[in-house]
Amino acid sequence: MSDSNTDDETDDGLGHPTRDKKHVRALEDGHYEDIWVFCETQRGELLDVSLEMLGKARELMDQFADDYGEEERVVAFLMGDDCEGLAEECIARGADVAVYHDDERLERFLHKPYTEIAAHMARGEGSLESTDWREYDKPRYVLFPATNNGRDLSAKVQAELDSGLASDCSDLFIEENEVSNPVKTGEPGVKKTFEKVLHMKRPDFSGFEYSTILCLDNPGREFHPQGASVIPGSFEPMEPDPEREGLVVEHEMELEDDWFRVEITDADRLEEGVDLTGHDxxxxxxxxxxxxxxxxxxxxxxxxxxxxxxxxxxxxxxxxxxxxxxxxxxxxxxxxxxxxxxxxxxxxxxxxxxxxxxxxxxxxxxxxxxxxxxxxxxxxxxxxxxxxxxxxxxxxxxxxxxxxxxxxxxxxxxxxxxxxxxxxxxxxxxxxxxxxx
Amino acid sequence: MEGTVRSIVLTKGVPDFSEGAVSFDEDGHLERGKTPTVMNPNDEVALRAALQTRVRHGGHVSGMSMGPPGYGDVLREAMESVYTDDNYLLSDRELAASDTWATAITLSAGLETYQAEVGDIDLVFAGFKTADGETGQTGPQTAWAMDWPIVTHVVALEVDPDERRLRAKRLVEGDVDEIETVEAPLPCFVITDPEFEPSYRQASHRLTRKRLREETRERAADHDDHLTTWNHEDLNLDPDYIGLDGSPTIVSSVDPIPKAPSEREATMVDPTDADAMDDVLEELRPHAAGTSDHATEAGD
CATH class of the missing domain: 3.40.50.1220 (TPP-binding domain)
Known part of the structure; x- marks a missing residue:
């Protein structure tokens, strides 16, 4: 693996900000495995959409094993104040591994620390004990909930990992895709088949059309994990199976005070809104x-x-x-x-x-x-x-x-x-x- | 100037999805070229938030957009329909087909160029979600590229320019909806929620707002005098990392949303045909008020 940041680029005379590629962190010849699922919590519970994504991820990876003869895992990742129990619940709902970060300052979603921790987890940084279960550079795929906070996090984490994102998806499947776009193939007129591509389908243009979005490597700059955010209610959760076995891992990382510049001083539950159901x-x-x-x-x-x-x-x-x-x-x-x-x-x-x-x-x-x-x-x-x-x-x-x-x-x-x-x-x-x- | 606030509002042109404006080809694909471009409706909310800050604290509001040269009209619309002091368009062939990542990198370069050439920015406003598919990633990703704090889904905003801080209420949706009160230092990104409502409680603010609205409408009549266009060289952007080349994602296929097979056979009713309308009324009549002791919602 080599980091594009260190590649010698010919000086084209253009200055800051992209000349020094400060935002480019993609790899070349990286190793990618597993599907990661960000399990959003609220008031000490997993959101329904977190369970729905775990159910879908389980289905995708079971199919993946059938199609490719390789077992890859469903990895739940979550953070909050005292969330080990929720990590265990993720196993019962279809995850093979659940990585969690506990800190009382993480009780509610905050852009900066959540982004830093998620990217740190995904890159496999941290103590040996907390990362020796994996041997890859970054996840192959990642899913986030398309909630207010989940969308924000998906955008920032994928930017931090230097990869792409299809937001508000309502269907997902994995198959190969033949592409002729020269940006992706490296030369015009050549077709290239990408394997194991996550196809991310989303209603587009205010609901007039479905677009299928692919996140594909460029030559010399690999865009992984392939990321999607998922509309709540799109998929079925798995029935909880307390007998399911999996690995629960506590993530370790020092959190910098500076990441907490944005403070939440108060939070109120909104009045139950208007209920349109139940009327004649x-x-x-x-x-x-x-x-x-x-x-x-x-x-x-x-x-x-x-x-x-x-x-x-x-x-x-x-x-x-x-x-x-x-x-x-x-x-x-x-x-x-x-x-x-x-x-x-x-x-x-x-x-x-x-x-x-x-x-x-x-x-x-x-x-x-x-x-x-x-x-x-x-x-x-x-x-x-x-x-x-x-x-x-x-x-x-x-x-x-x-x-x-x-x-x-x-x-x-x-x-x-x-x-x-x-x-x-x-x-x-x-x-x-x-x-x- | 002490106590004043310099804001940038990021706006985007989108196809006009209002009834009748959308055009489809024979295969049912949206004809983007034939569908007029208008300012993203949610950007109006961001502009209104910037105007509120401008009225309360003075300062300056600049509109900024990325797109083809014709998007100058989108910025003119921002100036005319709400308020901007001047506008900046990031426009270049090299920027075509940018996905959100490449767009965020370009906008961050626009903000950095603005800071170098025009002045220090206190607030960057953007609307939540555009109507054409980019769903709220650009704001957070641009904030990430700047490494500035961001407050999203903002429904109310107060700025304290002297303390260099803001206080906002933001909407959190989950299995239950919540409102958070958030404090953040400037400079900061503010992504407005469609529910954002500006408030002008003081009479002097209402007067200032009225005057500023008149001024901005006059300015918009000579929009070209207030528009600056920057290309990728002005922005110091390497073509390999912007536009299509710098975009991780591609659209693999676009399918019309399949017309679901008719599950119901609609009876066509001509409203001038009394008998036909009577069949419709037969469906309505059993629910008429007074037929049971339920309370009607609207009558509460």
Whole structure:
């Protein structure tokens, strides 16, 4: 193994900061083994996503042994205040080795010390007793949870280890991949097959596409571990098996005071947010409200109000939008009402989706509902494929009629047919929201 | 100047994902070229945090972005829609196809060049997550490259320029959600959470904010006069370690998210058809208020 930092580089006349390659720490001819899983904890317990990643890692490495005839390990790594018991739990949940670092200052996540410790562990630095179980330079693969803290840590640790990261992945598999990209093969026109490549699949472009990301060595600069962060809920945890055998290792390292420049002075559990589950009806609004976001929200709330037991939900698209809501409805536009993969999963008797296009991430949050009524001007919207009724119209017109009808329990709810009604429906959203009064 | 704060806001151009703006080809792939570029919506939150600091403590706010020359428009949007005093674009062919690692190295070079040529930075703001796939790595990785402290998922911020410290509230998500109060020394990175809300309790602050907003809109009309562009040589970046060459990851394939097989046969309803609408109402009617003694959430 040789360190690229020490390679003689021809001086190209360019100065700081990359001339001295201060950020380049990758190896050449390094030795890599095992899949490492960062097991995030909270208030003295492993997060669910930590167990889910261990379950997936177990499955990947069992398959790896079948495919390649080589046994490589699942290595859990974690840190905190008094976490030896959690390390043992990681073994029962599928890890072969669990490396932990205990320090009372690590009770809560802090960028600098967590990054330093994780990189130190991954490089196999530390006392002989704590590292003699392994004979490799760096892990082959590493997984982190795609939580607020897990994402931050994944970005910093992978930077520190000079490797790449695919974030927010929802599927992982290992196979070879033939690449013709000259940056990776070393010369144009040549194909090169990389073995044992972790394929990291993630919903991209706000949920319109899946990208498969690969982290591949360059000639002379090897990018390992191949890293991913994993969306909570993507994988199944293994049933705990207290009989499973594994190695629990306490990691040793001096922590510098300077790493604790950022201090956590207080931590409060947030009030339980809005619970959208357990209602008979959920009315969900999507970006179809764009023409008049405040007006659209008001119409949604009015329909909610007309029901006995209903709640208002919104799509990810609304949460991430830059709509300016007026004060009284703004409280309903926050992430705590988001339905979908990264929000709440609901299954009411009746789900009314108004102006919701129906991204896959939204579908997983609502497709167990008994009856789904979509209101949309675009008949090509994906939501059509998982609706029972698709009202082809503008929510600014249809919602008030539904509200009125539910309120008065009237049988007659159709829009007043007007001579140019057909044309109006086809014109769709252009009709706008000025007709609700 | 004592007591003032110099901030950089990192912004990024992303495809406009609003309804109707996204364009797909016949195979269902997103046509990036035909989809207009706008400022990442979450960057607006970071700009608002920087403006709050500018209003309360004075100083200077610079926008910084990496991208093709056309991204000057993204920076202009930052100046016009919220606030910047001036803007810096890191733009060069060599930077094309950078992944987050190469982007972070480039942005850190931009910050170092700024410090050398313009002034010492107190705060670097960035928004959390961009809409086009880079999910919140760039801020932490740029902070790592600078070896500056970072506070992420910030929902509220107070800066004490004289003590050279900040106090922030940050959102932690896990199996339960928590709010942490965090203190950190300057210079520091602040990554705002979409939930961040600026606050202007003092009337004088509200007036200052109004004046600054007017000034920035006027400046944006002559944006080119306030834009500085740096290429890789200005930034002292070795082409081998930036752009595609410096990127560990590649996108191996992009697949349209498969259209799930229809699990439901949607009945198409024309809202002008009374009978058809009545079928829909049949589904709604049993849940109408007054049909049981449940309380409706919105009526609480």
């Amino acid at each position: 009806v959920v009315v969900c609004l999507g970006r179809g409200i764009a023409d008049d976001p405040t007006g659209g929200m008001e119409l949604g709330l009015e329909l909610v109000d007309a029901f006995e037991d209903a709640a208002l939900g919104i799509t990810r698209g609304i949460v991430t939008s830059s709509y300016e809501f007026e004060g009284h409805v703004e409280a309903y536009a926050s992430e705590e009402r988001q339905i979908g993969e990264t929000g709440q999963v609901v299954a009411p008797d009746l789900y009314v989706a108004a102006g919701v296009s129906g991204a896959v991430q939204h579908k997983v949050g609502m497709d167990e509902s008994d009856t789904i009524v979509a209101i949309n001007t675009d008949t090509d919207a994906r939501i059509r494929d998982f609706s029972d009724y698709f009202v082809e119209g503008d929510l600014f017109e249809v919602l008030p009629r539904l509200t009125e009808a539910v309120k008065s329990d009237a049988a007659e709810i159709a829009l007043e047919p007007t001579p140019d009604a057909e044309a109006e429906v086809e014109a769709g959203a252009a009709v706008g929201g000025d007709e609700d009064d």
